[in-house]
Amino acid sequence: MDVINVQELGPEISEDIAGYELVFFIDAGIDQENNYEIKEIIPLYKNPIFSHHISPEMILAITKELFGVSPAAYLVSVRGYSFDFGFEITREAQENSEKAIDRIKEICMNWLSQKR
Amino acid sequence: MTQKITIQPVTRIEGHAKITIYVNDDGKVDNAYFHVDQFRGFEKFSEGRPFYEMPIITPRICGICPVSHHLAAAKACDAIISAQIPRPAKLLRELMHMGQVIQSHSMHFFELAGPDLILGWDADPKIRNVVGLIEANPELAIKAVKLRKFGQEVIAKLGGRRIHPNYAVPGGVNNTLSIQDRDELLRDIDTMIPYIQEGVALAKDWIEKNRTMVEEFGVFSTGYMGLVNEDGGLELYDGKVKLIGKDGNLLELFDRSEYLNYIGEHVEDWSYLKFPFYKKLGWPDGVYRVGPLARLNVATKINTPLAQEEFKNFKSINGGKPVEGSLYYHYARLIEDLYAAERAKELLLDQDILSDDILVTTDKILPEGVGVIEAPRGTLFHHYWVDERGSITRANLIVATGHNNWAMSKGVEEVAKRYVDGKNITEGMLNRVEGLIRCYDPCLSCSTHAVGKMPMVIDIVSKSTGEVIKSIKRE
Numbered sequence: 345m346d347v348i349n350v351q352e353l354g355p356e357i358s359e360d361i362a363g364y365e366l367v368f369f370i371d372a373g374i375d376q377e378n379n380y381e382i383k384e385i386i387p388l389y390k391n392p393i394f395s396h397h398i399s400p401e402m403i404l405a406i407t408k409e410l411f412g413v414s415p416a417a418y419l420v421s422v423r424g425y426s427f428d429f430g431f432e433i434t435r436e437a438q439e440n441s442e443k444a445i446d447r448i449k450e451i452c453m454n455w456l457s458q459k460r
Numbered sequence: 461m462t463q464k465i466t467i468q469p470v471t472r473i474e475g476h477a478k479i480t481i482y483v484n485d486d487g488k489v490d491n492a493y494f495h496v497d498q499f500r501g502f503e504k505f506s507e508g509r510p511f512y513e514m515p516i517i518t519p520r521i522c523g524i525c526p527v528s529h530h531l532a533a534a535k536a537c538d539a540i541i542s543a544q545i546p547r548p549a550k551l552l553r554e555l556m557h558m559g560q561v562i563q564s565h566s567m568h569f570f571e572l573a574g575p576d577l578i579l580g581w582d583a584d585p586k587i588r589n590v591v592g593l594i595e596a597n598p599e600l601a602i603k604a605v606k607l608r609k610f611g612q613e614v615i616a617k618l619g620g621r622r623i624h625p626n627y628a629v630p631g632g633v634n635n636t637l638s639i640q641d642r643d644e645l646l647r648d649i650d651t652m653i654p655y656i657q658e659g660v661a662l663a664k665d666w667i668e669k670n671r672t673m674v675e676e677f678g679v680f681s682t683g684y685m686g687l688v689n690e691d692g693g694l695e696l697y698d699g700k701v702k703l704i705g706k707d708g709n710l711l712e713l714f715d716r717s718e719y720l721n722y723i724g725e726h727v728e729d730w731s732y733l734k735f736p737f738y739k740k741l742g743w744p745d746g747v748y749r750v751g752p753l754a755r756l757n758v759a760t761k762i763n764t765p766l767a768q769e770e771f772k773n774f775k776s777i778n779g780g781k782p783v784e785g786s787l788y789y790h791y792a793r794l795i796e797d798l799y800a801a802e803r804a805k806e807l808l809l810d811q812d813i814l815s816d817d818i819l820v821t822t823d824k825i826l827p828e829g830v831g832v833i834e835a836p837r838g839t840l841f842h843h844y845w846v847d848e849r850g851s852i853t854r855a856n857l858i859v860a861t862g863h864n865n866w867a868m869s870k871g872v873e874e875v876a877k878r879y880v881d882g883k884n885i886t887e888g889m890l891n892r893v894e895g896l897i898r899c900y901d902p903c904l905s906c907s908t909h910a911v912g913k914m915p916m917v918i919d920i921v922s923k924s925t926g927e928v929i930k931s932i933k934r935e
């Protein structure tokens with residue numbers, strides 16, 4: 345398992361994920377009711393508005409097109425509350441993150457058990 | 461009745477902007493404006509911070525060219541502590557910069573400009589993007605991905621991560637380059653150089669086939685500014701600032717610390733981005749351009765062999781006089797890309813690149829310091845004033861896109877007048893107007909984005925009634 349920490353998604357991420365079977369795209373969310381949201385995503389072409397604003401679905405599509413593989417993937421959106429400058433995330437966001445991580449672990453375990 | 465056409469945001473650039481085009485009753489374009497309508501205030505909220513934090517704070521201006529801000533800030537900090545950094549540290553910083561130039565220039569040509577040039581200005585916008593490129597030429601697309609990744613690997617091996625590295629510090633850098641990392645980069649660089657040459661050939665071929673458009677698309681006279689080395693050659697990391705006039709004659713050659721003597725900034729009430737100009741000629745006669753086209757216009761040579769061969773061809777375009785066409789930015793950008801790859805190889809082969817003599821310290825705190833670097837998009841100045849404790853009391857950043865602000869506005873107007881028919885507005889016409897902006901690869905600063913939050917809206921509005929006559933939205 346590897347963690348890649350980037351500020352934005354770029355086309356080159358496609359080569360990074362091409363060697364993996366399961367990928368989670370994790371980011372902060374603002375316009376959502378739930379504390380965290382996880383949904384399975386599939387390769388999907390969307391017209392990119394900006395070079396640095398390529399959607400996770402689009403990254404999957406590029407990966408499939410360029411490298412011929414399509415890892416299982418989930419988009420994880422963790423609700424954030426304050427995006428001002430600071431040194432720590434808020435307590436609520438921290439709690440949301442922990443819940444999301446627990447759910448990600450569950451998905452990983454299920455995925456592994458199905459693989460076996 | 462005058463119509464107002466708004467293109468907002470402009471797509472395939474870095475950051476937020478909009479274009480407003482005013483069309484008269486005859487369907488002709490009266491005038492057009494390029495607005496930068498975002499404001500982030502980095503200069504203001506830097507005040508009070510310790511100067512040595514600036515190489516970490518200022519890269520947050522952008523996720524595409526953070527290395528430029530990182531290094532310009534470090535150079536300004538060097539000046540504040542009056543440090544002459546060791547040669548190995550300078551080589552390592554320059555290597556990181558070459559990585560940034562490779563990833564930024566390659567991404568721009570293949571992924572931002574490429575859709576217009578390779579798929580066509582009037583191609584369906586649904587496929588006129590990186591995916592369309594992949595479908596049209598997957599082999600080329602893989603090379604583009606690998607080029608960007610290579611550039612980012614250079615940055616990551618030195619600074620720990622691809623974006624927002626933590627590497628340059630006042631007086632040098634904070635880490636050495638391992639033999640293993642050096643060898644890995646050397647192994648890959650010989651693959652990258654032919655990839656870039658392929659891009660150069662592609663650009664030249666496109667120019668040849670579209671000669672008429674190239675010679676009329678955003679062509680106008682300005683001055684040009686860029687760094688040059690001691691021999692007058694292309695320089696991206698350090699050197700003197702050279703300013704030439706419209707005819708190519710030398711106007712100024714000055715040290716970075718003197719920039720305020722030569723550069724003024726004009727303000728318009730319709731844009732947050734200021735308009736720099738050459739003070740001695742005043743506003744607007746003193747407008748100039750920066751970036752790849754400008755750098756090749758001010759340089760007399762390039763000190764790497766493959767790029768020098770292309771440079772000779774570039775110089776022949778206008779008989780040695782400045783090349784004025786905005787579309788030539790694409791060709792110039794790829795020549796620089798080639799130089800950056802060749803220069804990266806030179807740096808990696810230099811024995812000092814592995815040295816651990818990477819930092820000097822001093823106990824001085826001078827009242828101010830200026831850093832300058834050639835960011836991928838043009839000359840970038842960082843100027844900090846500090847108190848006796850080293851806290852920032854004032855900061856002035858002149859970014860590459862600011863220098864080109866007038867040129868982009870001028871170009872937008874020229875292209876709109878030439879291509880936009882107010883009585884029969886097509887998406888392809890407006891894409892040409894956006895395409896002018898993309899020639900300059902402006903970086904209007906990007907930061908946090910939320911999924912799905914940036915639609916593009918083109919509104920055509922009656923100026924007299926305020927009625928929206930036509931609205932186009934891209935998701």
